[in-house]
Amino acid sequence: MPQYHWEDFKVGETVEFGSKHVTREEILEFAGEFDPQPFHLDEEAARHSILGGLCASGWHSCSMLMRMLCDNFILDSVSLGAPGVDEVRWAKPVYVDDVLSVRRTCVDRRVSRSRPEMGLTRFSYEVLNQKRETVMTMVGWAMYGRRHPGAEVED
Numbered sequence: 001m002p003q004y005h006w007e008d009f010k011v012g013e014t015v016e017f018g019s020k021h022v023t024r025e026e027i028l029e030f031a032g033e034f035d036p037q038p039f040h041l042d043e044e045a046a047r048h049s050i051l052g053g054l055c056a057s058g059w060h061s062c063s064m065l066m067r068m069l070c071d072n073f074i075l076d077s078v079s080l081g082a083p084g085v086d087e088v089r090w091a092k093p094v095y096v097d098d099v100l101s102v103r104r105t106c107v108d109r110r111v112s113r114s115r116p117e118m119g120l121t122r123f124s125y126e127v128l129n130q131k132r133e134t135v136m137t138m139v140g141w142a143m144y145g146r147r148h149p150g151a152e153v154e155d
Contacts, residue, residue, distance in 0.1 A: 004077035005147035006119030009106045018068035020100040022056055027096060030060040055093035061100075061136045062088060065127050068102050078145030080118055085140035092135040099130040107139070117149035 031040030035057035038045035046054040056064075094100065108122035120141050127136040 002076055002078045002145075004073055004144070006078075006109070006111075006121060006144040007147050008077075009109060009121045009123075009144070011106050011109055014103060014105040016101060016103045017072040018100065018102045020064050020068055022064070022094055022096060022098045022100065024054065024096045027054060027056045027060065030063070031057055035059055051093045053093075053095055055095050058088070058090040058136070061090065061094050061127060062138070064094075064100060065102060065125060065136065065138060068100070069104075069125075072102070078147075080143035080145060082140060082142045083120075085138060086122075087137070087139045089137045090135070091137065092129070092133055094127075094129070094135050098135070100135070101128050102126070103128060111146070111153055112143070117146055118143050119146050120144075 039049040039051050040057050043054045103126040105124045106121060107124050110120055112118040112120060120143055122141045125138045126134050129135050
């Protein structure tokens, strides 16, 4: 039985979770498959780039965020997917041996007008490195099943 339903996400609530160690091998593997730019694939080229060293693709950072979201609450929820992402920003490079975590803030929520058994929740995510620097942000809506469809909503 899933633990999290739409009702469990309250506007203003912030939680932190996750721990993802970023390895050289993962950076090279992801870049080789999906983002083969030299600063993601070649340590020498990366050293001479504006980034100053081998770093993960921004899309790899998004994928690592998604994994931490799944591991820490989505797979234990009544997730119904998402209509899209409103914004993604890559604030700092993610380097080999960085350790990433997530800060999630619920910024808005509402019951679906067309499907009352579903609620929409807007989250703001910050991906932090081991120095507590924000390396990435993402904002978007997610859809969750309601524990009590049709019940009055209290905020």
